[in-house]
Amino acid sequence: MKPATLNGIAVVRAIATGALSAVEALQVAIDRIEATDARVNAFTGRSFARARAEAAAVDAKRARGETLPPLAGLPYAVKNLYDIAGEVTLAGSTINRSNAPAEEDAVLVQRLQAAGAVLVGSLNMDEYAYGFTTENTHYGACHNPHDLARITGGSSGGSGAAVAAGQVPLALGSDTNGSIRVPASLCGVWGLKPTFGRLSRRGSYPFVHSLDHLGPLADSVEMLALAYDAMQGPDALDPGCHALRVQAVSPSLHAGVQGLRIGVLGGYFSDHATPAARAAVATAAAALGARDAVEWPDAALARAAAFIVGASEGGTLHLHDLRTRLAEFEPLSVDRFIAGALQPGAWYVQAQRFRRIYRDKVNALFKDWDLLLAPATPVSAPKIGTEWLDINGTQMPCRPTVGLLTQPISFAGCPVAVAPMWPEGTGGMPIGVQIVAAPWREDLAFRAAQMLGAAGVAHTKSALCHAGLDPASMPHTPGSAAMDPGSSPG
Amino acid sequence: MTDEEVLSYVKASAVALGLRLDEAQQQRVAVHLARTAGLAAQLAALPLRVEDEPAEIYSPLPFPTSFAVREQL
Numbered sequence: 001m002k003p004a005t006l007n008g009i010a011v012v013r014a015i016a017t018g019a020l021s022a023v024e025a026l027q028v029a030i031d032r033i034e035a036t037d038a039r040v041n042a043f044t045g046r047s048f049a050r051a052r053a054e055a056a057a058v059d060a061k062r063a064r065g066e067t068l069p070p071l072a073g074l075p076y077a078v079k080n081l082y083d084i085a086g087e088v089t090l091a092g093s094t095i096n097r098s099n100a101p102a103e104e105d106a107v108l109v110q111r112l113q114a115a116g117a118v119l120v121g122s123l124n125m126d127e128y129a130y131g132f133t134t135e136n137t138h139y140g141a142c143h144n145p146h147d148l149a150r151i152t153g154g155s156s157g158g159s160g161a162a163v164a165a166g167q168v169p170l171a172l173g174s175d176t177n178g179s180i181r182v183p184a185s186l187c188g189v190w191g192l193k194p195t196f197g198r199l200s201r202r203g204s205y206p207f208v209h210s211l212d213h214l215g216p217l218a219d220s221v222e223m224l225a226l227a228y229d230a231m232q233g234p235d236a237l238d239p240g241c242h243a244l245r246v247q248a249v250s251p252s253l254h255a256g257v258q259g260l261r262i263g264v265l266g267g268y269f270s271d272h273a274t275p276a277a278r279a280a281v282a283t284a285a286a287a288l289g290a291r292d293a294v295e296w297p298d299a300a301l302a303r304a305a306a307f308i309v310g311a312s313e314g315g316t317l318h319l320h321d322l323r324t325r326l327a328e329f330e331p332l333s334v335d336r337f338i339a340g341a342l343q344p345g346a347w348y349v350q351a352q353r354f355r356r357i358y359r360d361k362v363n364a365l366f367k368d369w370d371l372l373l374a375p376a377t378p379v380s381a382p383k384i385g386t387e388w389l390d391i392n393g394t395q396m397p398c399r400p401t402v403g404l405l406t407q408p409i410s411f412a413g414c415p416v417a418v419a420p421m422w423p424e425g426t427g428g429m430p431i432g433v434q435i436v437a438a439p440w441r442e443d444l445a446f447r448a449a450q451m452l453g454a455a456g457v458a459h460t461k462s463a464l465c466h467a468g469l470d471p472a473s474m475p476h477t478p479g480s481a482a483m484d485p486g487s488s489p490g
Numbered sequence: 491m492t493d494e495e496v497l498s499y500v501k502a503s504a505v506a507l508g509l510r511l512d513e514a515q516q517q518r519v520a521v522h523l524a525r526t527a528g529l530a531a532q533l534a535a536l537p538l539r540v541e542d543e544p545a546e547i548y549s550p551l552p553f554p555t556s557f558a559v560r561e562q563l
Contacts, residue, residue: 210546301533304529304533305529305533308529308530319509326511336522338509338519339522342509343526344530349544350534351533352544353545354536355544356543356545357538359545
């Protein structure tokens with residue numbers, strides 16, 4: 001029986017052993033995209049011809065007896081702010097349609113191609129990455145595969161949805177204030193926002209130069225680690241890339257957390273979380289043996305500063321188009337872009353001066369702690385079109401509030417892995433838990449994530465089964481067979 | 491700032507930046523900017539010393555590991 005979805009790690013292993021061809025794996029992904037995307041709306045571009053050529057090249061390599069690279073034959077997709085050679089980089093806009101096609105792939109796409117991965121298309125997002133909901137007016141809202149009436153989160157909503165819907169086991173996103181972590185949380189997939197400056201951003205359409213990160217979302221911790229390792233490396237041509245060498249996380253993935261000092265963020269992170277979000281963190285903390293509450297320094301100020309820096313740089317970046325093509329902007333974010341462009345310089349400078357002090361305080365915190373846990377979102381996925389959220393009795397505007405718990409951490413630049421959790425009280429919807437480490441210590445966050453996965457408290461779930469589209473698909477559990485859904489442990 | 495002051499600021503600064511906004515959009519932008527002003531006020535209350543420099547400092551060239559600066563250019 002032909003399976004409906006792919007398990008990323010199992011696919012890579014099956015292709016490596018010859019049990020599955022890359023062309024066969026690709027066809028499963030294409031069939032799944034074609035069967036589901038009319039309702040999910042994750043894909044804005046499909047590069048199936050390129051994908052078939054890349055998959056055939058993998059199979060040819062194997063036929064020649066050559067050693068296959070680590071991601072050989074793995075289908076994946078990218079947020080549509082990544083350059084794809086020969087295609088226009090939309091960044092969720094219609095304005096960019098008048099731009100010339102990209103001359104070459106983004107650096108991370110080049111690195112995944114070198115690792116053997118197969119690019120199947122580009123993914124929906126909030127226009128110019130300014131949003132947490134992926135309710136894109138131009139290309140349509142992206143729908144959460146676990147409940148099509150709900151948002152995916154954003155701005156990498158297509159990336160979260162594509163993995164959650166089983167369309168691809170791996171997707172790339174970007175995270176300025178939470179845009180990988182929010183959709184990972186609301187779609188119930190694994191995500192990584194690396195250390196600021198870890199991965200090259202060259203060949204991606206920027207939102208906020210001072211804050212932009214790129215990173216992966218995946219169907220398992222192992223998949224996330226394998227992809228992350230394949231994308232690492234210095235890039236002297238990207239002024240925002242500070243990494244000088246590869247620090248692979250896969251070799252230490254199963255090292256466990258014994259001896260690590262793990263705390264739970266209280267204060268701001270607890271006050272702005274609903275009971276379900278706090279329950280998700282409590283479950284993760286219990287599994288990791290974390291008992292102590294920890295106060296993150298100046299979280300509210302950091303959120304304010306991140307907002308100001310983001311709005312100012314983002315608005316200024318688009319000032320020319322705001323002058324000349326105002327009517328073509330996304331109505332849900334254009335007023336915020338304008339307000340950002342109009343901000344007094346003093347606000348911006350004060351925020352950047354605060355950031356340096358803040359960084360020192362956050363780094364000092366990690367002298368006492370190795371890992372800190374917090375909810376990734378205050379709530380599970382709201383309905384599409386929601387304007388207001390009730391957070392512990394306080395009415396808050398939905399679209400900015402969804403990122404309330406991610407902004408302070410990315411403003412410091414710390415790496416964060418998001419573990420998909422399924423607390424009670426959400427109607428079966430997920431809420432992710434942020435596993436935060438000191439800068440450049442992604443390895444520790446991955447070890448804890450792996451523990452949560454192994455303990456069975458964090459995992460992805462099949463989606464769209466209820467629609468009769470995917471009766472054979474099972475949860476994406478590490479080690480399950482790539483094309484034999486009946487063998488998955490469930 | 492009062493609501494009226496924020497709106498006046500939006501109108502004046504939009505002109506300074508060459509943005510042509512109709513009245514409804516000026517109002518909407520002012521609502522957003524007023525919200526941001528509240529965030530900015532929190533930061534403004536933070537005492538900073540003159541030596542507290544911004545996080546991002548321009549560097550003309552990475553500091554040389556040897557005297558061979560020419561090789562880095």
